[in-house]
Amino acid sequence: MSRSPLALAALATVAIPGLDAYDVRRPATTGSDFDVAVVVDSVRRRWVVRAPQHAGAGAALEAEVALLEALAPHVDEGRLPFVVPRPVGFAHLPEGGRACVHREVVGRPLRLETLRSGPGLAASVGRAVAAVHELPTAVVEDAGLPVYDAAGYRDRRQAEVDDAARTGLVPPTLLRRWEEMLEDVALWRFRPTVVHGDLTSARVLVADGAVAGILDWGGAMVADPADDLSALLVAAPEDAVDAILESYLLRRTELTDPHLADRAMLAGELALARWLLHGVRSGRRDVVDDAVEMLRDLDEHTRVDDEATAAL
Structure with missing residues (x-):
């Protein structure tokens, strides 16, 4: 109702x-x-x-x-x-x-496009995310929210890719890229942490040049810390990405995760697969068309980047 x-x-x-x-x-x-x-x-x-x-x-x-x-x-x-x-x-x-x-x-939603390098708001964003990931996992466990180990979370991502593949609407080269990353065992050696689970810029409130509040904790879980960084790293300007990651890493006390940024970028890409699946399952043609267009753009962009890397 x-x-x-x-x-x-x-x-x-x-x-x-x-x-x-x-x-x-x-x-x-x-x-x-x-x-x-x-x-x-x-x-x-x-x-x-x-x-x-x-x-x-x-x-x-x-x-x-x-x-x-x-x-x-x-x-x-x-x-x-x-x-x-x-x-x-x-x-x-x-x-x-x-x-x-x-x-x-109190605060206004974060506008990622306005972030700049240096010790300002971008650094505050990195510190805020790191503070979430430093929380004891018991706060999530005791609330009855989901808890995953690294292998179980990789299986969850694999299931998303399998479901998206069955639609026949994901470019084959993009599917191969995802499969290769999911099969790379080294990529999935991480220590699960508390994660917000839906940390888009709309959930992050800013006041006086710093993160003032974070809303909507219903998607919290113990899972891959890369997930909370994905939306930030995908949408923020490149120089701000470096500032976010630097302040994040300085705030973390136990971080031996060389593939954190790689998984964060993959999580951002798989968000498009979930958007596609939402459109298919809800019967919304407009959502499906939107997801298909974004997946094609992503496929073209990643192929250009891969070709440029191979040429070096």
């Missing part, structure tokens, strides 16, 4: 006794699994209310709440150099499950 902003504001007043809702609005972006609204109270404090649209989303929200509660001490004690949402109230839903309310995290 889909709830109106007014219905969500009513849930917020139930979740937070004494909250006097003055205004309510939809955020700029919302996911497909939750109804979300920003409620402004009578003293201009801003609250975010999230209500799951189905039982699966409700279970995911409960796991995310457990994780956020475990992350709070790491924020308070400075191990995480940014803030995370802090659930402060809940409202039971008629169909089961709960809506969750937290204070809005």
Whole structure:
């Protein structure tokens, strides 16, 4: 079911006794699994209310709440150099499950194209990601979120490639590239860490030239740290990529992973395969066409790069 902003504001007043809702609005972006609204109270404090649209989303929200509660001490004690949402109230839903309310995290979404080299925002991004990967894996395990070892995570990636291959829509040279990387055993020798799991620029909030907050922790797991770097390394300017990686590596205490960047780039490429599979499974022709076009562009780009490398 889909709830109106007014219905969500009513849930917020139930979740937070004494909250006097003055205004309510939809955020700029919302996911497909939750109804979300920003409620402004009578003293201009801003609250975010999230209500799951189905039982699966409700279970995911409960796991995310457990994780956020475990992350709070790491924020308070400075191990995480940014803030995370802090659930402060809940409202039971008629169909089961709960809506969750937290204070809005201050900041604007990260714009990767504006990053530059040096000790500024790019370095802050690297430190923030590294801090996530330094967290004890127990925070994820205790929340009931997925935990993978390196071999199991490689198998997961292989299954994605196999499913994408069965569509017949992935360029053969691109499939061979992915298969070769998946068969390279050395590439997949890594120590699994806590990962955010969906660390796009929209989830990273910036204020005063530094990372101020990270949102949407429902996809967190213990898995490949390269995943959290993939979207950043693919979209950021080249000189900013170096700054992100340098500050990331300086912040990590146990890192012997020479293939981290290679797996991060592969993860970025496989995101297109997942987009294709989403379009196929949901029957959305527009998504399929978009994915096919991006896969063709990627295939052409990688073939040009491979030819240039072979010529050296």
